[in-house]
Amino acid sequence: MRSASADQKSYVAHLSGLLARAGRNDEQAFAELHAATRVKMRKTVRAMLPSSADLDDILQDGYVKIWRHAASFDPARASPITWMCTIMRNTAIDSLRATGVPTSELDEALSIADPAAVHTDDEFDYAQAEPIARKALERLPEERRQLLALAYLEGESRTRLSERFGVPVGTIKTWLHRSLVAVRKECLGRATTVTAVAA
Numbered sequence: 001m002r003s004a005s006a007d008q009k010s011y012v013a014h015l016s017g018l019l020a021r022a023g024r025n026d027e028q029a030f031a032e033l034h035a036a037t038r039v040k041m042r043k044t045v046r047a048m049l050p051s052s053a054d055l056d057d058i059l060q061d062g063y064v065k066i067w068r069h070a071a072s073f074d075p076a077r078a079s080p081i082t083w084m085c086t087i088m089r090n091t092a093i094d095s096l097r098a099t100g101v102p103t104s105e106l107d108e109a110l111s112i113a114d115p116a117a118v119h120t121d122d123e124f125d126y127a128q129a130e131p132i133a134r135k136a137l138e139r140l141p142e143e144r145r146q147l148l149a150l151a152y153l154e155g156e157s158r159t160r161l162s163e164r165f166g167v168p169v170g171t172i173k174t175w176l177h178r179s180l181v182a183v184r185k186e187c188l189g190r191a192t193t194v195t196a197v198a199a
Contacts, residue, residue, distance in 0.1 A: 015080035016073075023071030027149060030067055031137055035183050037084060044085045048092045056173065057158070060151055062091040136186035144179045151176055 015036065021029030038059075045058050065087050073083055137145060147165070150156045162169045 012075075012079055012081075016075045019066075019070050019073045019080055019083075022067060023073065028137075030070070031148065033066075034063060035136070035180075037081065038180065038184070040081060041084060041088050044088050045092050048089065049096070056176070058092050058095050059088070061095070062088040065091060136183045139186065140179060140182065144175065147172070147175055148179055 015033065018029045018033040018036070022033055041059060041062065042055070045062070046055060049055060049058070062084075066084055069087070073080070078086075137148075140148075143165075147161065150161060150164070151158075156164070158169045158172050161172045165172065167175075
């Protein structure tokens with residue numbers, strides 16, 4: 001049985017590899033990175049926001065920044081999760097400042113754990129995420145794959161996507177949510193099956 005330390009190193013190495021590939025404009029790697037980290041990023045942003053804030057829009061903006069700056073990630077200076085959480089935190093702070101929400105105490109209130117010291121609480125083995133996420137994404141209808149790419153790689157707003165696909169903004173949000181849930185559900189299901197077989 002592998003130790004927690006070995007699993008953690010594998011997890012960090014896997015995410016670092018995905019970021020490196022994303023930095024070379026590998027869209028598939030970025031999609032896998034998104035699937036593997038969305039829960040953690042969502043928790044990071046949610047901890048900072050009032051209930052009225054648009055969590056999904058901030059997450060989208062943060063992931064667009066991660067995509068655009070992935071090539072600058074240096075694994076010798078920070079873990080992938082710490083680096084990504086910092087981008088998400090700054091994106092959330094910028095959003096709150098733009099809406100006039102006080103942010104002076106956010107830096108003290110927010111603490112981001114580094115997975116090099118604390119094991120992740122996400123539900124599946126990220127060392128197995130790449131092939132699992134790829135297959136899950138391939139099973140989505142072409143329109144949904146295009147929607148995810150436009151939202152999280154190109155950074156198109158919900159309003160622009162609404163115009164492009166000819167449906168209300170609420171429908172776009174529903175499609176994005178359901179597509180991500182479908183990918184994550186398959187990833188978790190397949191990872192659980194692989195783990196059970198390995199055991």
